[in-house]
Each structure stands twice: as structure tokens, then as C-alpha cells.
Amino acid sequence: MEGSTILYAFNNIYFAIFALFCFKLLIKISLALLTHFYIVKGNRKEAARIAEEIYGIAPGSWADRSPLHEAAFQGRLLSLKTLIAQGFNVNIVTIDHVSALHEACLGGHVACAKVLLEHGARVNAVTLDGITPLFNACRCGSAPTVDMLLEFGARPQLENHFASPIHEAVKRGHRECMEILLANGVDVDQENPQHGTVLYVACVNQRTDCVKKLLELGASVNLGKGLDTPLHAAARKSSAEIVNLLTDYGASLKCRNSELKYALDLAAPNSSVERALLLREGPPRLAQLCRLCIRKCLGRSCLYLVHKLHLPERLEDFLLFR
Known part of the structure; x- marks a missing residue:
């Protein structure tokens, strides 16, 4: 009697597992049909949302890539022509x-991109x-692909809610792509809400060649991201060469960012950037001398006391002869 009870319990468990499996399978089939319906109707955005939320597929899924995408991505020109034929x-x-043209440009396959166009x-x-x-062409740094796309009518400058080609080119240090875009009418001071101006992006990513060229072409030296200037970015990144370039072109040392800090406040103590900024400020002032001497001799905690206690200006003479 006891054995039959146990057997009955096991049978119930297996039945429950089987029922659960069938239920999940039914849900997956239903969702697959729904996704297919959205794709057929042209609402691929909704199909993508279902795939991401229900199936756990990350954005950028390649679930429905075609042979054309693969040929373009790998730069197989003959296969691409055959598929088109x-x-x-x-x-x-x-x-x-994502189109096949996106894939060809991401790989810098200019011949494949031209055939597609x-x-x-x-x-x-x-x-x-x-x-x-x-x-994508700017991302991979393919200047011939950039040139060819522009010849076929690509818009070099897009609205702010689109990813900016010139910002991407500068971010990755592709100066030639940047110059082509600027020569085709892109604003040298183009600002992206997320990344700031082109010059600011060049400073953040320490692309010295791009910084120099942008300044030569007339980029506004004090326009960055909000209140953060290119000089703030260069000081934060400890890039003395870029700091010197910016100050040579008139970057202001008196601009405060959203944290009310000057570029000098962001420079690492006793660094080449700090020395470069102090030299650009002209004759040494009491605050500068305190910052330099107290950091070296007494430590940061004493610098706080100097400012809080408002020590007399004769401290300048004392510090000068330490």
C-alpha cells in the first residue's frame, strides 16, 4: 500500500513537470509567432523589444542576419555580387x-559598400x-569609405539625437576622417548633448593631432561640455601638451566648471600640467605660492588651514624664501 502511494506521488511530479514544459513551449511558440507578425508588418522595433525582454536577447541581436549581411561584413565582394544577382x-x-551597408562600412570594405550603393x-x-x-565608416577609420559615402549623398552632420560621425572619428583618433567631414560642411564647433563639442571629445580622449587641427581650423577653444571646458578635460587627463596647445590658442584659465573648479584645481599636484598652467597665469600670486610650497613642504591639510585662517599676505615673502 505504501509503495503504491509513493509511485502515485512520483507520477504526479512527472506529470506536473511535463505540464510545465508544455506550457513554456506553448508560450515560446506564441511569442515567436507574435515576433514574426511584427517583423512582417514592419514593426521591427516592437519585435526587438519582445526578443530583448522575453528571450533575453541583448540589443544588437543578429538573429535575422541574411547571407548578404555576412558577405558585406566579411568583405567578400564576389559573394556579395552573386547574392545581389x-x-x-x-x-x-x-x-x-542594421543593413548590409552598415556592415560593409564597419569593416571598411569600400568596394562592397560601393556595390551596395x-x-x-x-x-x-x-x-x-x-x-x-x-x-560606422568613421568608427573604423576608413577615409576612402567616408569619401565614397559622401559622394553618394550621405549627410555629414545629423540631428543631435543621432550618433555623430565626427565625434566618433575624433574619439578614435581618425584625423583624416575628421578633416573630410569638416571639408564637407560639418560645423567645427558641433556639440553633442552627451559628449560635448568635437574639441572637447578630442581633449578627453587625448587625441593631440585632432586637437591641433581643430584649433587651426578655428574651433572655439573654450566651448566644451556644459561648463566643463576643453582645458578642464586636458588638465583632468594630465595632458601637458594639449594644455599648452589650448592656452596658445587663448584658452581661459578663469573658467569654472559645474563644481566651481578651475582647470588648475584639476591638475595633479607637482605635475607638468600644474606647472604649465601656473606659468600661463603670469606672475605668481599668494594662492599659487601656497599651493606649490605647502604641498611640497607641509602637506595638503595645511593648505586648508591657510585658506580658512586667512593668513596675512606676508606669508608670500615667507614662502618665497623657504
Whole structure:
């Protein structure tokens, strides 16, 4: 009797597991059909949302990549031409709107990109993340691809909610791509809400060549990201060469950022950046002398006391002869 009770209990457990499996399978099939419905209807954004939230697929899923995408990504020109001849649509996109042209440009495959464009690929196609083929070309640093895209009508400067090609080129130090974009009408002071001006991005990423060229082309030396100037960024990154470049072109040492700090306040103690900024400020003042001498001789805690106690200006003479 006891044995049959145990057997009955096990049977119930197996039945419950089987029922749960069937239920989950039914949900997955239903969601797959729903996703397919959205893709067919053209609402790929909703399909992407379902894939991300239900299946746990990360944004940028390549679940519906075509052979055309693969050929463009790998730079296989002959395969690409064959697929197009077989009737593949050059504007077919993945679930997140990545086209074959996006893939060709990301790899810097200029010949593949040209074939796609000659067969009607949309040169200004945008992914769900706001990425254009031109952005991808700037990301990989392919100047010939950038040139070719512009010849086919790519927009060099986009609205602020799209990813900025010139900011990406500067971020990665692709000076030639940056110069091509500027020569095609991109504003040298273009500002991105997320990253700031082009010059600011160059300073944050310590792209000295780009900083120099931007300044030569007339970039506003004090425009950065909000109240943070390019000089703040250079001081924070301990880049003395960029600090000297910026100050040579008239960068103000008197600008305070959102934390009410000057560029000098962000420089590492006793660093080449601190010395460069102090030299640019002209004749030494009491505050500067306190900062330098007390850091070396007494430590940071005493600097706080000097400011709090408002020591007399004769301290300058004392510090000068220490």
C-alpha cells in the first residue's frame, strides 16, 4: 500500500513537470509567432523589444542576419555580387535595422559598400540606435569609405539625437576622417548633448593631432561640455601638451566648471600640467605660492588651514624664501 502511494506521488511530479514544459513551449511558440507578425508588418522595433525582454536577447541581436549581411561584413565582394544577382534585397535589415551597408562600412570594405550603393542601398539608413553607415565608416577609420559615402549623398552632420560621425572619428583618433567631414560642411564647433563639442571629445580622449587641427581650423577653444571646458578635460587627463596647445590658442584659465573648479584645481599636484598652467597665469600670486610650497613642504591639510585662517599676505615673502 505504501509503495503504491509513493509511485502515485512520483507520477504526479512527472506529470506536473511535463505540464510545465508544455506550457513554456506553448508560450515560446506564441511569442515567436507574435515576433514574426511584427517583423512582417514592419514593426521591427516592437519585435526587438519582445526578443530583448522575453528571450533575453541583448540589443544588437543578429538573429535575422541574411547571407548578404555576412558577405558585406566579411568583405567578400564576389559573394556579395552573386547574392545581389540572385535577387537579394540590398536594403534588407536585421531586427535592429542594421543593413548590409552598415556592415560593409564597419569593416571598411569600400568596394562592397560601393556595390551596395550602386544597387540602391540607402546611404542614410539608420539603426534603432541611431547609427548610420557614415558613423560606422568613421568608427573604423576608413577615409576612402567616408569619401565614397559622401559622394553618394550621405549627410555629414545629423540631428543631435543621432550618433555623430565626427565625434566618433575624433574619439578614435581618425584625423583624416575628421578633416573630410569638416571639408564637407560639418560645423567645427558641433556639440553633442552627451559628449560635448568635437574639441572637447578630442581633449578627453587625448587625441593631440585632432586637437591641433581643430584649433587651426578655428574651433572655439573654450566651448566644451556644459561648463566643463576643453582645458578642464586636458588638465583632468594630465595632458601637458594639449594644455599648452589650448592656452596658445587663448584658452581661459578663469573658467569654472559645474563644481566651481578651475582647470588648475584639476591638475595633479607637482605635475607638468600644474606647472604649465601656473606659468600661463603670469606672475605668481599668494594662492599659487601656497599651493606649490605647502604641498611640497607641509602637506595638503595645511593648505586648508591657510585658506580658512586667512593668513596675512606676508606669508608670500615667507614662502618665497623657504
